[in-house]
Amino acid sequence: MSVDERRPTKVKRLPREVRERQILDAAVRVFSEHGYHNASMDEISDVAGVSKPMIYAYLGHKEDLFAACIRREASMLIEAIAAGVEAELPPDMQLWHGLRAFFRFVGAQKESWRVLHRQATSQGGPFSEELLAMRDRAIALVDALLVRSATSRGMDEAATKSTEALAAALVGASESLADWWLDHPEVPDKVVAGWLMNLVWMGFGDLVDGHVWTPATPTAG
Amino acid sequence: MSVDERRPTKVKRLPREVRERQILDAAVRVFSEHGYHNASMDEISDVAGVSKPMIYAYLGHKEDLFAACIRREASMLIEAIAAGVEAELPPDMQLWHGLRAFFRFVGAQKESWRVLHRQATSQGGPFSEELLAMRDRAIALVDALLVRSATSRGMDEAATKSTEALAAALVGASESLADWWLDHPEVPDKVVAGWLMNLVWMGFGDLVDGHVWTPATPTAG
Numbered sequence: 001m002s003v004d005e006r007r008p009t010k011v012k013r014l015p016r017e018v019r020e021r022q023i024l025d026a027a028v029r030v031f032s033e034h035g036y037h038n039a040s041m042d043e044i045s046d047v048a049g050v051s052k053p054m055i056y057a058y059l060g061h062k063e064d065l066f067a068a069c070i071r072r073e074a075s076m077l078i079e080a081i082a083a084g085v086e087a088e089l090p091p092d093m094q095l096w097h098g099l100r101a102f103f104r105f106v107g108a109q110k111e112s113w114r115v116l117h118r119q120a121t122s123q124g125g126p127f128s129e130e131l132l133a134m135r136d137r138a139i140a141l142v143d144a145l146l147v148r149s150a151t152s153r154g155m156d157e158a159a160t161k162s163t164e165a166l167a168a169a170l171v172g173a174s175e176s177l178a179d180w181w182l183d184h185p186e187v188p189d190k191v192v193a194g195w196l197m198n199l200v201w202m203g204f205g206d207l208v209d210g211h212v213w214t215p216a217t218p219t220a221g
Numbered sequence: 222m223s224v225d226e227r228r229p230t231k232v233k234r235l236p237r238e239v240r241e242r243q244i245l246d247a248a249v250r251v252f253s254e255h256g257y258h259n260a261s262m263d264e265i266s267d268v269a270g271v272s273k274p275m276i277y278a279y280l281g282h283k284e285d286l287f288a289a290c291i292r293r294e295a296s297m298l299i300e301a302i303a304a305g306v307e308a309e310l311p312p313d314m315q316l317w318h319g320l321r322a323f324f325r326f327v328g329a330q331k332e333s334w335r336v337l338h339r340q341a342t343s344q345g346g347p348f349s350e351e352l353l354a355m356r357d358r359a360i361a362l363v364d365a366l367l368v369r370s371a372t373s374r375g376m377d378e379a380a381t382k383s384t385e386a387l388a389a390a391l392v393g394a395s396e397s398l399a400d401w402w403l404d405h406p407e408v409p410d411k412v413v414a415g416w417l418m419n420l421v422w423m424g425f426g427d428l429v430d431g432h433v434w435t436p437a438t439p440t441a442g
Contacts (some may be wrong), residue, residue, distance in 0.1 A: 092426065139401075146425070162416045165408075166425075168401035169394040169417055176393020180360075180386055187386075195383045196390055203424030204367070204387075205313065 023048045032111040073112040074134035080105045091149030099193045106178045107189035142167035244269045253332040294333040295355035301326045312370030320414045327399045328410035363388035
């Protein structure tokens with residue numbers, strides 16, 4: 001306390017990871033609001049309460065900072081989905097929890113999703129690479145779920161060969177639906193997740209006949 | 222004949238639309254091979270057999286030319302899908318023909334797909350706008366199919382409300398699977414289309430139980 005009183009104007013020293021988190025939080029917000037090109041390091045510095053030289057020293061210039069945002073947000077998203085999927089659940093419930101986690105993340109962190117997906121896609125270049133690496137991790141996660149599910153039901157090799165392709169299709173469907181959802185925020189996250197779950201679990205064939213999928217227990221959602 | 226003989230070095234006069242097609246064909250090929258940044262107008266001019274000043278006069282500079290490529294390829298793709306879908310067929314066969322047309326187009330014109338999707342996505346900027354407009358047309362096409370199918374089966378309003386969202390999911394699934402397929406060209410187009418058809422028509426629930434969808438007539442594929 002007495003030390004602080006002797007240096008009243010000095011910014012309090014914080015561990016590097018705390019500073020980095022402050023910077024990244026601010027950067028996601030500013031990139032999301034203004035887009036990559038119009039976002040200024042001055043505003044990120046203001047919002048973060050961290051000087052520009054310190055931002056440069058910790059996370060580099062604007063392009064590095066944007067790439068760091070994509071990496072962090074992607075990791076958080078993948079972790080949220082992986083945490084939602086429990087291997088001992090039946091396959092439909094695993095898929096349901098994974099989809100729920102995905103749409104909950106997108107819904108709770110719309111800014112993240114904007115940075116992660118729309119901004120990174122529309123910027124192109126090195127950011128698309130970060131995005132593709134993230135997609136590959138998501139596809140591998142879904143693929144593992146499908147393989148577990150298929151082999152536990154005794155599906156043959158020809159059928160399981162297609163799991164990676166179907167995982168890619170499912171990841172694409174989730175991304176595309178999340179983009180649609182950004183423009184239709186009035187739909188609750190659980191409803192959006194339920195639509196996709198029904199599409200990929202029941203299929204249109206059952207849906208047009210009025211057969212829908214519901215979670216195994218009423219409180220599972 | 223005698224006129225041509227008197228002007229042997231002059232390039233033969235062709236209607237403007239023929240020249241434009243030559244230029245666009247060449248541009249798609251060169252953009253697809255080298256990527257937007259590394260593609261040179263000199264090479265496009267060489268491949269097209271059309272002078273650079275004429276390319277500039279007809280289709281503008283590199284950015285305009287790339288946008289024109291996306292617009293043309295997107296229109297061809299949408300027309301191929303729309304032609305595949307016949308309103309008097311049952312909904313599953315409409316969807317099947319639409320998916321077949323999509324994967325046949327991507328398979329036959331891998332260069333187009335590369336330009337349309339991968340290149341345009343990784344370039345970002347104005348090209349993403351062209352791409353988004355194309356996606357919106359594709360989503361509207363699928364949505365119309367689902368609404369027709371749903372209302373003909375007497376689905377209620379709540380269910381039909383979700384058709385646009387499901388159409389967006391299906392378009393995203395198709396794009397993502399087509400990207401996966403570019404890296405797995407050994408899989409026949411009909412097989413890839415069949416995987417997606419089964420996913421979205423039967424759903425994983427039926428698939429893991431071994432129930433698969435097949436076209437109504439053996440020769441329909």
